[in-house]
Amino acid sequence: MSAQLIDGKQIAAAIREEIKAEVEEMNAGTGKVPGLATVLVGTRKDSQTYVRMKKKACKKAGIASFGHDLPEDISQEELLKIVRELNANNDVHGILVQLPLPDHIDEETILGAINLEKDVDGFHPINIGRLSMKRREPLFVPCTPKGCIELLDRTGVEIEGKRAVVLGRSNIVGLPVAMLLLHRNATVSICHSRTNDLPGVVREADILVAAVGRAEMVRGDWVKPGVVVIDVGMNAIDDPTSERGYRLTGDVAFDEVKEVASAITPVPGGVGPMTIAMLLRNTTDSAKHYLKIV
Numbered sequence: 001m002s003a004q005l006i007d008g009k010q011i012a013a014a015i016r017e018e019i020k021a022e023v024e025e026m027n028a029g030t031g032k033v034p035g036l037a038t039v040l041v042g043t044r045k046d047s048q049t050y051v052r053m054k055k056k057a058c059k060k061a062g063i064a065s066f067g068h069d070l071p072e073d074i075s076q077e078e079l080l081k082i083v084r085e086l087n088a089n090n091d092v093h094g095i096l097v098q099l100p101l102p103d104h105i106d107e108e109t110i111l112g113a114i115n116l117e118k119d120v121d122g123f124h125p126i127n128i129g130r131l132s133m134k135r136r137e138p139l140f141v142p143c144t145p146k147g148c149i150e151l152l153d154r155t156g157v158e159i160e161g162k163r164a165v166v167l168g169r170s171n172i173v174g175l176p177v178a179m180l181l182l183h184r185n186a187t188v189s190i191c192h193s194r195t196n197d198l199p200g201v202v203r204e205a206d207i208l209v210a211a212v213g214r215a216e217m218v219r220g221d222w223v224k225p226g227v228v229v230i231d232v233g234m235n236a237i238d239d240p241t242s243e244r245g246y247r248l249t250g251d252v253a254f255d256e257v258k259e260v261a262s263a264i265t266p267v268p269g270g271v272g273p274m275t276i277a278m279l280l281r282n283t284t285d286s287a288k289h290y291l292k293i294v
Contacts, residue, residue, distance in 0.1 A: 002258050003257075003260075003261040004263040005264065005266060006151055007270075008151060008269055008272065011277075015150070015280075016277055019063075020061045023063060023284060026288070026293060029293075030291055033063060034094070034283045035064040035091045035094070036058055036063055036094045036096065037065075037066035037067075038054055038066070039070065039086075040068065040070065041097075043072065047098045057276045063280060064091065066089075076105045080110065080113055093283055093290055094282060094283035095115070095118045096120060096279070097114070111123045112125055116139060118286060119140050121143065121279070121282075122138065122140040131183075140286070141278075144177075144232065144274070145180055146281075146282075147277065148177050148274070149181070151274060152228065157207065157263065160184060160185040161185060161187075162207050163189075163206045164181045164187065164205060164208075164209070165188075165189045165201060165208050166188065166190045166209045167209065168192065168209075168213070169191075169192045174209075178190050199221070199222045202223060203224050205227055206226075208252075210232060210252050211233065213235065214235070214251055215235035215249050215251070217233075217251050217252075217253075219253050220256030220260055221256075223257055223260050223261060226261070229263070231252045231266075231270060232250070234250065235251070237249055250270070
């Protein structure tokens with residue numbers, strides 16, 4: 001019996017409609033709307049695409065968008081100056097510096113310069129530090145990990161007491177999503193390239209979050225019956241039958257695993273749409289905090 005499909009597009013669309021209604025109510029009551037500033041350094045095509053998608057999503061939700069497209073060779077001090085100006089702009093409630101940055105710019109310095117109350121990407125060292133501690137609440141949680149938990153919640157998956165396995169330990173997804181699952185009282189294992197008997201550990205999971213960046217790494221015999229799978233991977237593999245010559249796939253062998261799992265996200269159409277929805281959520285929450293809207 002095939003698994004339930006966790007439709008990230010549908011869930012994200014519902015969240016965006018909720019946010020749109022909140023923004024309309026905010027505008028009617030205060031004359032203000034949330035504002036998101038995106039900072040793009042250089043001309044990476046993938047980064048340009050991500051920023052364009054974020055601006056389009058803002059427009060649809062009624063959120064003001066402030067774009068800064070900067071040259072590849074901008075100095076670190078010039079970039080810091082722009083971040084500080086955005087910190088001081090009362091119409092900007094969220095600042096997103098698109099990663100990765102060029103090699104000559106220290107990523108940690110730039111992220112640390114963002115006002116904590118505008119860190120809607122959730123990567124400020126203090127927000128990450130709070131996420132890593134008991135009885136601490138970050139102001140914002142990184143968008144992709146937050147989207148993973150939202151998918152579980154809106155699908156009715158119980159997290160507390162379950163065995164969760166996170167495949168991957170990146171700062172962007174693996175580590176933060178493991179902390180979120182831990183805060184929700186799951187028993188969490190974080191797997192990586194040095195994990196002994198990786199399939200055996202993955203097979204223990206009631207909830208599996210795959211975020212390792214290796215196409216179709218998790219096979220059908222790696223998972224136990226009834227597992228819930230959140231596939232964060234987005235990998236391009238050659239496909240001569242496709243018009244583009246390639247197709248996108250996750251870190252999970254979908255056709256195999258769906259026959260064993262109870263629920264699974266597709267790629268594309270699973271976690272991806274949730275990332276932008278959570279960015280809009282964080283930006284709207286930031287504006288509410290600034291405007292003192294309960």
